[in-house]
Amino acid sequence: MSKSHALLELDAVTKTYHLGDVPVQVLYGISLRVEPGESVAIMGSSGSGKSTLMNILGCLDRPTSGSYLLDGRDVSRLSRGDLAEVRNRTIGFVFQNFNLLSRTSAVENVELPLIYAGVGTRERSKRATAALERVGLGNRLDHHPSQLSGGQQQRVAIARALVTNPKLILADEPTGNLDSRTSVEIMALFQELGESGITVVLVTHENDIAGYARRMIVLKDGLVKDDHRQEPVRAIPETAAVPEVKTA
Amino acid sequence: MNPLLTFRLALRALLRNKMRSFLTMLGIIIGVSAVIAMVAIGEGAKAQVEKQFAAMGTSLLIVMPGSSSSGGARGGFGSQPTLTWDDLKAIQTEVASVKSAAPVLRSSAQLVSEDQNWTTTVQGTTPAYFEIRTWSIASGSGITQSDVEGGTKVIVLGQTVASRLFGSGDPVGQVVRIKNTPFQVVGVLQAKGQSPTGQDYDDGAFVPVTTFQSKIQGGLQKYLSGTIFISAISASDTARAQAAVTGLLRDRHRIPNGADDDFSIRNLTEIAGAQQEGTKTMTTLLASIAFVSLVVGGIGIMNIMLVSVTERTREIGVRMAVGAKPHHILAQFLVEALTLSLLGGLLGVAIGIGGGAWLAAKFAWPILVRPDIVGVSVVFSAMVGVCFGLYPARKASLLDPIEALRYE
Numbered sequence: 146m147s148k149s150h151a152l153l154e155l156d157a158v159t160k161t162y163h164l165g166d167v168p169v170q171v172l173y174g175i176s177l178r179v180e181p182g183e184s185v186a187i188m189g190s191s192g193s194g195k196s197t198l199m200n201i202l203g204c205l206d207r208p209t210s211g212s213y214l215l216d217g218r219d220v221s222r223l224s225r226g227d228l229a230e231v232r233n234r235t236i237g238f239v240f241q242n243f244n245l246l247s248r249t250s251a252v253e254n255v256e257l258p259l260i261y262a263g264v265g266t267r268e269r270s271k272r273a274t275a276a277l278e279r280v281g282l283g284n285r286l287d288h289h290p291s292q293l294s295g296g297q298q299q300r301v302a303i304a305r306a307l308v309t310n311p312k313l314i315l316a317d318e319p320t321g322n323l324d325s326r327t328s329v330e331i332m333a334l335f336q337e338l339g340e341s342g343i344t345v346v347l348v349t350h351e352n353d354i355a356g357y358a359r360r361m362i363v364l365k366d367g368l369v370k371d372d373h374r375q376e377p378v379r380a381i382p383e384t385a386a387v388p389e390v391k392t393a
Numbered sequence: 394m395n396p397l398l399t400f401r402l403a404l405r406a407l408l409r410n411k412m413r414s415f416l417t418m419l420g421i422i423i424g425v426s427a428v429i430a431m432v433a434i435g436e437g438a439k440a441q442v443e444k445q446f447a448a449m450g451t452s453l454l455i456v457m458p459g460s461s462s463s464g465g466a467r468g469g470f471g472s473q474p475t476l477t478w479d480d481l482k483a484i485q486t487e488v489a490s491v492k493s494a495a496p497v498l499r500s501s502a503q504l505v506s507e508d509q510n511w512t513t514t515v516q517g518t519t520p521a522y523f524e525i526r527t528w529s530i531a532s533g534s535g536i537t538q539s540d541v542e543g544g545t546k547v548i549v550l551g552q553t554v555a556s557r558l559f560g561s562g563d564p565v566g567q568v569v570r571i572k573n574t575p576f577q578v579v580g581v582l583q584a585k586g587q588s589p590t591g592q593d594y595d596d597g598a599f600v601p602v603t604t605f606q607s608k609i610q611g612g613l614q615k616y617l618s619g620t621i622f623i624s625a626i627s628a629s630d631t632a633r634a635q636a637a638v639t640g641l642l643r644d645r646h647r648i649p650n651g652a653d654d655d656f657s658i659r660n661l662t663e664i665a666g667a668q669q670e671g672t673k674t675m676t677t678l679l680a681s682i683a684f685v686s687l688v689v690g691g692i693g694i695m696n697i698m699l700v701s702v703t704e705r706t707r708e709i710g711v712r713m714a715v716g717a718k719p720h721h722i723l724a725q726f727l728v729e730a731l732t733l734s735l736l737g738g739l740l741g742v743a744i745g746i747g748g749g750a751w752l753a754a755k756f757a758w759p760i761l762v763r764p765d766i767v768g769v770s771v772v773f774s775a776m777v778g779v780c781f782g783l784y785p786a787r788k789a790s791l792l793d794p795i796e797a798l799r800y801e
Binding site: 200203205206225226229230232233234238240244245246248257258260261262266305309 | 714718721
């Protein structure tokens with residue numbers, strides 16, 4: 146694999162769901178390239194197909210037609226098991242509702258992808274600890290999600306996405322459940338990751354969140370309506386020193 | 394993912410719902426413990442019966458003389474002496490499957506010690522008899538071959554007779570009189586207990602067969618007016634020995650083909666066999682009860698696993714998103730079901746053994762825990778877990794990750 150290929154390369158990707166006998170087309174032919182290290186915001190109103198595109202980008206779903214090359218490999222026709230492996234090795238997910246396992250400590254949540262990657266116990270715990278330290282939760286390793294604030298939970302989720310050293314981080318409305326101050330903190334973290342060379346793709350419907358990205362793609366009715374580069378807004382947390390208050 | 398980790402995760406998931414896990418296991422626990430306890434009690438009873446049969450002598454055949462017939466009235470077996478001393482010799486020497494044979498002549502007689510008397514069955518026999526009956530001497534010595542050849546006046550007492558005549562004193566060396574003939578007590582037999590029909594084996598006395606003939610029965614006779622006890626070389630050879638002895642005696646008594654035997658042979662192994670047949674039926678019955686209760690337990694496990702899969706749909710989605718393949722999810726839920734059933738099985742074994750021991754102590758029943766039944770129960774309960782866990786686990790592994798992540 147040469148250095149020159151794009152990280153994501155979609156060519157005329159369509160997606161049609163079948164609700165009973167009725168075919169419902171959601172994506173009408175999406176073509177786009179995302180280079181390594183880019184930070185992209187995918188925007189669109191509800192029903193624009195952004196969630197479907199996100200699922201395809203995240204290898205959770207396969208396109209009905211068209212091709213999708215992830216890191217130079219065509220993943221549009223892989224089996225469920227192979228897709229799981231691609232997700233495990235190449236992609237890190239961050240969800241709106243965090244999706245942490247309850248009654249499971251932060252460090253064990255972060256270890257989860259490494260379990261399926263077949264990493265040994267000691268190495269697992271070492272890498273999970275390092276990932277949590279990287280997102281600023283080095284002192285919360287054994288806390289359960291219920292003992293953490295929303296912002297902290299999302300940091301754990303980001304640590305879980307980072308722990309496998311993925312090329313791509315896919316964030317689906319990562320600040321949707323957070324207050325604005327915490328949102329800025331989380332976006333600052335994403336910008337920091339982007340600067341370290343990880344490709345960050347985030348799906349959002351909020352303009353100011355999309356403003357933190359270098360490139361904005363707008364979907365409408367299953368097609369790319371707008372795709373432009375922009376000077377990102379710098380996310381600066383208000384006062385990093387103020388301890389987070391437990392919100393949950 | 395290594396199996397140990399999968400098992401640890403399963404254990405943790407189960408510990409999160411302790412009460413539910415315990416109730417789910419209860420079906421298996423009750424099934425297995427019932428089997429273990431019932432089989433332990435059944436086996437204990439069987440062992441006791443077998444001990445009783447062993448007391449009668451293993452691989453034992455008893456030859457009885459034929460019946461008399463006079464004026465249409467037919468006497469029972471033994472009413473007519475048809476066996477001869479030569480028959481006995483022939484059985485001893487000519488039949489390969491016979492280990493030993495001994496004559497037994499019986500008579501009821503009064504035994505008189507210095508200050509007591511007791512009427513019992515006196516039997517004249519040879520040393521082989523004690524070997525056939527696997528009956529050993531508790532104190533003193535037994536009847537010897539030279540006693541038989543010399544016709545000496547010695548007597549061996551059963552425990553009951555010994556205590557009736559001598560109380561707690563040592564009878565060996567004492568003298569008892571039968572029909573005014575003094576016999577020297579040379580030994581006392583081990584206690585043998587009762588026969589399955591309630592006859593006290595220990596209420597009897599033994600003298601050399603020659604002495605019996607001359608002093609108790611009176612006069613030497615051509616016919617052996619008693620029975621012949623035979624032991625085959627092994628329990629499995631008993632039937633063969635019976636056939637061979639029958640053939641030999643028919644030849645010697647010149648009985649034409651088609652005519653009835655003028656003797657009869659009792660095979661005690663057959664009685665024991667019937668007893669074992671009954672036990673086998675019982676065991677089959679127990680096994681089917683166990684099977685039903687384990688299947689019911691398995692359905693309980695399947696039910697709870699289905700609930701668990703639904704409850705944890707989101708967790709399954711997260712695991713799939715971060716890279717769990719379908720077979721990882723399948724293994725996770727299968728191992729949970731297996732852990733439930735296996736743990737239930739092991740607890741059932743513990744409760745079964747404990748409960749059996751408690752019953753044994755409370756009602757003084759003999760119990761016998763059979764390791765093979767324990768092993769089969771545990772393996773079977775594990776199999777139940779796998780069989781009934783497979784459907785929910787497969788259902789979990791086939792979930793669509795997108796749907797699962799969205800599940801509320």
